[in-house]
Amino acid sequence: MYPKMYIYKNRIKENAIALKNICSKKNIKISGVTKVLCGNPEVAEALKEAGIDFIGDSRISNIKKMKNFGINTEFMLLRIPMISEIEELIKYVDITLISELETLKKISEQSIKYNKIQKVIYMVDVGDLREGVWYESAINEIEEALTIKNIKVIGIGTNLGCFGGVIPTKENMNLLVSIKNKIEEKNNIKFELISGGNTAALPLIENNELPNEINNFRLGESIICGTDVTNNKKVLGARQDTVILEAEIIELKEKPSIPVGKIGFDAFGRVPHFEDKGIRTKAILAIGEQDISPSGLYPLDEDIEVLHSSSDHTIVDLTNSKNNYKIGDTIKFKMSYGCMLKASTSQYVEKIVIK
Numbered sequence: 072m073y074p075k076m077y078i079y080k081n082r083i084k085e086n087a088i089a090l091k092n093i094c095s096k097k098n099i100k101i102s103g104v105t106k107v108l109c110g111n112p113e114v115a116e117a118l119k120e121a122g123i124d125f126i127g128d129s130r131i132s133n134i135k136k137m138k139n140f141g142i143n144t145e146f147m148l149l150r151i152p153m154i155s156e157i158e159e160l161i162k163y164v165d166i167t168l169i170s171e172l173e174t175l176k177k178i179s180e181q182s183i184k185y186n187k188i189q190k191v192i193y194m195v196d197v198g199d200l201r202e203g204v205w206y207e208s209a210i211n212e213i214e215e216a217l218t219i220k221n222i223k224v225i226g227i228g229t230n231l232g233c234f235g236g237v238i239p240t241k242e243n244m245n246l247l248v249s250i251k252n253k254i255e256e257k258n259n260i261k262f263e264l265i266s267g268g269n270t271a272a273l274p275l276i277e278n279n280e281l282p283n284e285i286n287n288f289r290l291g292e293s294i295i296c297g298t299d300v301t302n303n304k305k306v307l308g309a310r311q312d313t314v315i316l317e318a319e320i321i322e323l324k325e326k327p328s329i330p331v332g333k334i335g336f337d338a339f340g341r342v343p344h345f346e347d348k349g350i351r352t353k354a355i356l357a358i359g360e361q362d363i364s365p366s367g368l369y370p371l372d373e374d375i376e377v378l379h380s381s382s383d384h385t386i387v388d389l390t391n392s393k394n395n396y397k398i399g400d401t402i403k404f405k406m407s408y409g410c411m412l413k414a415s416t417s418q419y420v421e422k423i424v425i426k
């Protein structure tokens with residue numbers, strides 16, 4: 072039964088090796104990020120086989136799943152933790168990204184209780200407006216974190232590109248490095264990891280603009296999808312066919328390209344736009360917004376155009392295709408990061424790992 076999503080383990084491994092080669096030249100350790108495939112343990116295994124240093128995920132449940140599967144590596148929790156998940160965090164997470172002293176003190180209490188030292192990376196917001204202490208107050212706040220019992224601040228980090236769309240540059244990386252230098256000098260310590268960012272930071276290596284002090288990248292999209300959405304490009308040396316979605320045709324008819332009747336809003340409150348191309352051969356696929364984003368579907372048959380989706384239906388235009396599709400046939404797609412995230416989260420899409 073469709074829809075199905077095929078995860079090509081070896082292709083992901085190839086991408087991971089390609090990125091490891093790029094990053095190791097600059098002494099950058101990689102945290103391979105599994106969240107877009109919901110912490111699929113076999114994907115984690117591929118990353119491990121590729122020699123990736125850490126595995127990062129934003130959800131403890133994913134980390135738990137990978138650990139229970141037997142993946143033996145250091146796990147990084149990428150989303151700053153909820154107070155309500157600290158007990159689980161102590162059990163399953165090796166390195167936690169953090170941005171609140173209040174949360175850190177709660178982690179400290181639990182660490183003391185279980186007689187553990189919890190490693191953390193303190194996040195600094197250098198402009199993107201997502202997590203992290205604002206750079207102007209970073210030194211004081213991180214110095215206070217250094218004094219908290221049973222907590223080891225192994226480094227500092229930043230995240231760019233994801234919320235504000237701010238592009239990582241030499242300038243904002245140097246800002247992070249200057250904060251690192253000041254804290255290290257004043258407190259006579261040496262941080263282990265300076266975590267400069269995600270996929271969006273990769274062009275800094277290519278352009279030889281990354282400060283040497285940055286020694287960790289957390290890479291998801293580049294390894295899993297082979298793309299970099301923030302910089303709108305493909306990642307050099309990485310493939311984009313690591314995950315393929317297959318959906319089935321449930322209706323196939325000749326229909327006009329413009330709806331008949333007065334147009335209001337669609338199922339999601341959007342006003343759909345139509346171009347009059349006359350009568351077209353159109354198919355309905357049994358997959359919808361609950362499982363994918365239509366704008367992130369890229370048909371392998373490049374003559375197919377994806378038109379629009381509602382919750383459970385996706386309409387594609389087959390007029391220009393050289394193939395003779397019938398009802399019950401399937402259509403395969405590559406996916407954008409956002410679309411893949413929905414497909415892997417959807418319980419209605421069967422996941423098949425190809426070895």
Ligand SMILES: *Cc1c(COP(=O)(O)O)cnc(C)c1O
Pocket residue numbers: 104106129149150168230268269270271289290291292293
């Ligand atoms: C998701 C995430 C990443 C990985 O980002 P990609 O763009 O997929 O490489 C890195 N860091 C944090 C904090 C994240 O949440």
